[in-house]
Structure formats: structure tokens, C-alpha cells
Amino acid sequence: MRVGATFNVAFRALRRNKMRSVLTALGIIIGVGAVIAMVGIGNGAKSQVEQQIASLGQNIIIISSGSTTSSGIRTGWGGAGTLKIEDAEAIRREVAGVTAVSEEVISTTQVAAGNQNWFTRIYGESADYFDIRQWPLADGAPFTAQDVRSANKVCVIGQTTATQVFGNENPLGQILRVKNVPFTVTAILNPKGLSVQGVDQDDIVIMPYSSAMKRVVGGTTLRNINVQVADASQLGVAQQQIVDLLRQRHNIRAGRDDDFTVRNQQEIADAATATTDVMTGLLGAIAGVSLVVGGIGIMNIMLVSVTERTREIGTRMAVGARGRDILTQFLIEAISLSCVGGILGIIIGIAAAKTIAITRHWPALISPMSIFAAFAVSALVGIFFGFYPARKAAALDPIEALRYE
């Protein structure tokens, strides 16, 4: 029999049981919708993480002070204070492809201006920092290499700090007291918003590292060294050169652990997105379970339908339907249900993901791939769960089927 006529037969049968058809498809609608929405939200979260990592700057290598193990005692990054200003100078001088280096010290402390005070993070950096982080200024001018050399008492502040300390006043040129040392505010940063970890990146005071070490943090060691290379292809080579250089400078013998950690941006990104990948996978898996449940719903209804329509099948066989025609009819019914469910599910899933994205300020990213996959899976669910009932119908004996009450 012709495929067109079989479709005709199957659609007529589905139309005859509109309510049941809709309810059966509902299982798939919810399943596919859930998969699309969950994966969309998971992917959105991942893309946000990636954006945040990218906002660190491009082609960045971060060297952190502190060994993973030092005489059996592990200190954590930055804790051991093994990085010296000279190490940064050496990297600047000797490592190929390096375009910018920023020595970094970090502290948290109380800052004040006028009668306002505020607890914030202090970053000591080089003048290259704003280029490395690709962090433009909202207003004013950054501190210069000269300021760094002279350890001038100047600073650049984030939006949050500006609002908290200076209120509605313009902070430019104003004095900000950090540990009672007066710093002149030379610029305000553009807002960057919350980081992936939920830290307000605009709650910050950035000053020359020399000033920070001398007047705020104390000590002579650096927490991190941020290095930028010209091209992504140079990251690996540069990273290896930095490791070799620092091991040599720190007199670390072969076989001993590094007393510093070097990570490039890609590794940081991978670590961060691994978490969101797990989340996406988990959400997708839970949603996938509901898709399977929807499929079982289809099988259940199709089995009931085959039993209920035994006489109909007998009649069809009596007037000339072959087993194959019956099989195709029931298979098309099942696939139609699951495909229509799949399409509606995709629409509802996208709508749900967008709604969540808007109301929860959470990104949602629906990839064409996930739409295609969801549709393919729903069609497969139809074939898989529709085949058994369809075969059962096709194998009926026409005489028995006609006699069935």
C-alpha cells in the first residue's frame, strides 16, 4: 500500500481520539520541553562563565605564588610568598612573546573618605593591568608606569567602591584613605558586575603594586604575576618558558615540586566550565528521564489502543490490509504523536528557557543542535516505543480479531 494512504489512515485514527492523542503527546511535550529548557539554561550558565573568564583578558597566564607542597606542608596559592618583583622583571625580559606583565598583590582593608568608610579589596598592579584585563575606565586616567616606579599614592576605584564611599559626589581627584594613607583617585572603572562566584567585581581599589606593598600590604613578595602573550598559539611555549625560568631562578632541582603555580586562561576556563557542564548534564539527564516516561506513555496508550481497536484491525484486514499496512499505520500513529509532541515541546522549552532567562536574569542559550537532537530523540522514542504495539497489531489473526468483543 502507498505511504500517503497509510499516513491518511493514521491521521484519521488520531483525529478520532483527539483527547487521547493530545494527552499522549503531552508526555513527550513535557519531556522535550524540559530537556530543551534545562540544557538551554545549562548552556547559558556555561556561556556566562566563559564570558567571565574571557573578561580576565585575552591570552593570559597567571603565575601564583606558593607551592603545592613545601616540606610536607601545603600552603595554598599565594601563601608562601615565593614570587619576587625580580621574577616578574625576568619574565618581562626573557620570555618570548610576552606583551604585558602585571605584578599583583591583593589585600582587603578598610578605606575611608570624608565621614564614609567601606571594607573593600585592594589590588596592587602594574600600569599594564587595565590593558591585560581589558577593563576600560569610565572616567579619568589610569596610573602610569612612572607612578609605579615612584610608588605614588594614586588609585583607580570600581563603581561599587565609588558609590559606597563618595555617594553622589564625583570621586575624581578626591582623597581616599587606605589604612589612613591618603591616595588620590585618578579614575573610575567601568562596571563589570558580579563574577561567576558571585563576587562584586566593582568593589575594588586598584593602585600601583609598589605603593600597595610599601604602604598597605607590607612585605616584599607578590601574590600573582599576570602575563599576557601576543597570540594564543604562544601560550603553551610561553608557559613552559616561565616554568623553566622560575625553577631556575628559585633554584629548584629536578624532581622537586614547583613553588609556584602557572595556569593559563584556558585551564581556568576549563575548570570553571567543567562545573557547569556537570550541571547541564545533570539537568539534561533528569529531563531525559521525563522524556523516557513520555515514551512509555506512548507505548502504554498504543497498547491499549491496539486492544481496544482489535475489531477495527480485523475489519481492516478483512477488506485487504496486509500485516505491513497495519504495522505502518500504528507506527505512524506513534511517531506522529511523538514528533508533534517534540515540536510543541521544543516551542514550549524555548519559551520556558526565555521566561526563566528574563525573570531570573539568568542566561539561556538554545543551540540549534539541541533542538535538532530533541526532535530526533522524540522521533526515535516514537519508533522505539511504537514498534512493539504496532507489531502486536500486525500479527493479529483476522478471524480472531473480527470475533473480538
Added chain:
Amino acid sequence: MNNGAVVRLIDVRKTYRTGDVDVHAVRGVSLDIARGEFVALMGASGSGKSTLMNVLGCLDRPTSGQYFLDGNDVSSLDRDQLADIRNRKLGFVFQNFNLLPRTTARENVELPLLYGENRLTNAQLRERADRVLAAVGLQGREDHHPSQLSGGQQQRVAIARALINEPEVILADEPTGNLDSRTSIEIMSIFQQLNEQGITVVMVTHEPDIARYAKRNVMMRDGVVRDDFTVTERFEGTRELEQIRSTSDEAS
């Protein structure tokens, strides 16, 4: 070789195995039915008439013996080939009508065409279905569902469905079993009209009154043909209906 016999059975036997016992439902039936005949197959339950009907209807294969339908041996065809034979050469009318529920009369009648070899457009399907529906007197009821039709009307839809592929033989299994006597006569009169147009009709019934509308009666008992005779005092469906009408007029 068929000398006009549209159905020829040669020593047809049908044996069922139920558990350890063999049930010989049909034990050697030889029967010729010529084109244009109207045969009533009669017998008590268990006489083997239903089994023979299933064989005639190509729903079942004989255990042994040969069955020529329209000159072709169909006794050894497989399931799919039998389905094609049923579609092209046979039309079925059942006791319980066997119409698809929640489906219009027209769509019910179209059903055999959907499984036929010819590719027809929806308009052609509709046109052919409406024509046979009109032929059985159901003009204007094409869009009615079976639940909106009386028993007699439902059986007419079933007859229209049996006619649509212009079959060699119409097989009717107790076509009046679920109908009152007056509607039964109406249905028999339709069969007689079709028969007069040259269509071969084979009907199973256990009611002697109904069998008298046929031209020939074949009586079965214990799986064999016991009697085979031409009906002498035949009932005419149209005349009987007129009589009923006039008696009810007198009564009122």
C-alpha cells in the same frame, strides 16, 4: 475449466488442533458457485458453515483440498497475497456491521480503496464512496457516524463498503442477525437487487425465512454438505415490503 464457476471448492477440509484433539470442522466439501448465483449457506452452529465461510472469504486456508476463486487457486497463498485477494475480489458484510466508530459513513466506505492498488486522490475516493452509498439508498447520510445511523442503515454502509471495489463475490455472514424482521427484509431486498445486477452473493444464515430470499440453499451438517437445492418458492424483498406496508395500513 471454470465454466462460469466463480467459486469452486474441491474436497476442502479444515482441521483445528485444540490441545490433543483434532476438530474436523469441515470434512470434505466440494462446491461450485456460478457467477450471478445467490447462495444461502445454512446449518446449525457447529455444522462448519462459519469455518467454510472463513475459507471462502480467504481469511483462512483449508487444511487440504483446493479452492479456486475466479479460476485462480487461492488455497496455498500466503497472508499478504490473501489480503490482496480479499481486497480485489471479495466484499464482506458482517452480522455486527464492523464499521469503524467515530468515522463517517463515507470514510468507512472508502476503507477498502485505501488498501487497493490504485492510487486515488481524496476527491476520487469521495466520489466513488458517495456513488455506492447512493446505490444502497444512503444519499445525504455520507457524513453521519455509525452511532447516528440505525442498524439497517449501518448494514447498508457495510454493504456499500463491500461493493466499492466491485468484487467477484459478496460474502455475508448472518447479515440480518442483529436486525429486526422488517429491516432484515429491506437488507435482503438490497442483496436481491445487487444479485439481479449480476453480483454473486454467498450468505451464511441459520434462519430458513431469510434463506428463502436466496436462489439456492446449501445445508451443512457435521462438516459436510447434506443438501443442496434451488429455492422454489422464493421471497421477493420488494413484494414482502409492500405487503407489510399494506397490512399496517389496514391495521391503522
